[in-house]
Amino acid sequence: MRVTVSVAIAGASGYAGGEIARLVLAHPDLSLGALTAHSNAGESVAAHQPHLAAHPAIVGRRFDATSAPALAGHDVVFLALPHGASGAVAAALAEVDPDVLVLDVGADHRLVDPQAWRDYYHSEHAGTWTYGMPELLHAGERTASAQRALLADTRRVAVPGCNVTAVTLALQPGVAAGLVASDDVVAVLAVGYSGAGKAPKTHLLASEAHGAAVPYGVGGTHRHNPEIVQNLQVAGAQQVRLSFTPVLVPMSRGILATVTAPVAEGTTAAQLRDAWATAYDDEPFVHLPPEGQQPTSASVVGANTVLVQVALDERAGRAVITCALDNLVKGTAGAAVQSLNLALGLPETAGLPLLGVAP
Template sequence: MPYSVAVAGASGYAGGEALRLLSAHPELEVRTVTAHSNVGQRMLDVHPHLRSLAHLDFVETMPEALAGHDVVVLALPHGASGALAASLPEDVVVLDLGADHRLTDERDWARFYGGEWHGSWAYGLPELLHRGSGRQRDALAGARRIAVPGCNVTAVSLALAPGIRAGVIESGDLTAALAVGPSGAGRSLKTELLASELLGSASPYAVGGVHRHIPEILQNLRAAGAEQPTISFTPVLVPMSRGILATVTARLVPGTAESTVRDAWVDAYAAEPFVHVLPEGRFPKTADVVGANTALLGLAVDADAGRVVVVAAIDNLVKGTAGAAVQSLNLALGLPETLGLIVDGVAP
């Protein structure tokens, strides 16, 4: 008997990607989809690519619609998940694709988001390294409330955590410049996300330490062993519908051998099914990960600058959102972590 699943906010990009992965999962059955402005519409009116779910119609996002399911996925705007989640029974597995339960410090929430803080849940990035030893997946086994990471956070955290834990990079003066697709901003109509604004252009946003993902990145780096990390984080919208290419740099600890640097990343992810370190001299493209729950990392040492450069590529809607949710859900339910997820991208 498959686990029954409801997806709230299923009409958006994150909700739609969650539906795509959940519908192909052999142990899950999507039975309810909710929305706001799309209530009453058929699934195929909103997501014509999801043919296997053609029998579903969107209903209003109410606790009554979500009740009675084994799993509830919340793909809602920031600030909308907390109250709804509080109305669900404790034995239901709830996954929040928004930010409401990611941060462990209420002060960070007040500064970067504002409004009521609803506390932190088990963090849904299984590969995140912990100080000394261990990984975040240990905290996900049997979890009933899971906060799925931010997509930019996933790319940057995976790129930096091995060097932090191994002690080969300094945690101050970190930099991250990201090329991101606009699907990460959601499906609502915004002038800056129109094709006429994006095509043929690259547009920076949230510049100067104000991006909401910064405290989450620093939280993850502290978990990996950083004492007082700082990061200059600059995202740039580029004309690709999905994907993140993060170029991340850090100062090397003086006297660190180049071979030791590469070993830190290779050893950290050698057994990970979804995080792959590319051979020396190779760097990923976003096209390599479209549709896959894969993070690809390329690594170089800039000896003259005394820095390591890590380039990370993920699909923001898969490894950055819905894939991380399914991966974490598998762990919570005691299923094989890779079930229902693929490492192969779509090309061309």
């Protein structure tokens, strides 16, 4: 007999919260419970998430105010809150419902180093939770197993940042295999505007964004920097020197990352491809396209799928890796549901779309 798992979402009026709700509604083992918001409390769910409006679980619903009592009593709670807001809610929830599975899609619990948190987020660290990237390689691994084991034995999950997911999945096979050097990593990412959140800001207006590509977080200031470094160190990097620059481009969702790093002397293109194939051939969501075929962000829209391609620039002596993913699915909500599946002992792929929408 199938047991339905009840799910609450804090911050359900935003992009991440709405995407989590979409995946929960399509999941065979989950049922949607409380939907909470802060400034939008009391307002219609359908008005803020019109793409979900026709579902019976949404019709007539209004957002509750975000509080521990409103979230308590569910099997699972997703926290889709602004950075810095999850820690207090999680602490209050632990007092009233300590056994609930909590997945934080904000940044509050991702970093291991409290000083790195203070340097980039300018507040006190809320603590470190199990990292919600099942495909994360640990030093010495050629395929991911250690991270999945951690996720299968936790009640607190910190879901990775979307840019972090793209750069990590792009580069980690080469780091773990000792084929690329991590002391000169350059990553430039084209990012859809939903990655900037739903808050109304002048630079996010259509009149400002249409036809424009705009870099942000330039010069090592983006908050995903320490998280990327942390992941590469988990994969075995001794020293990480990273230049990371995201660029907003006029698409609603998606990331296309181009990551380069020096290769070890004598490394061949065949060796690089073998390392990436070894890491990802058995992964349900990370795929290596045929040699020479480059990923596109359009190919993964709406899917939990990641496309990663690797090539050798012999003249530069660098590996060039391209990676495409949907920032709201595999970059956020899909990673959260994937981690939930592992934590609850469900099939890892349950409720997660493998196919993109085209054209």
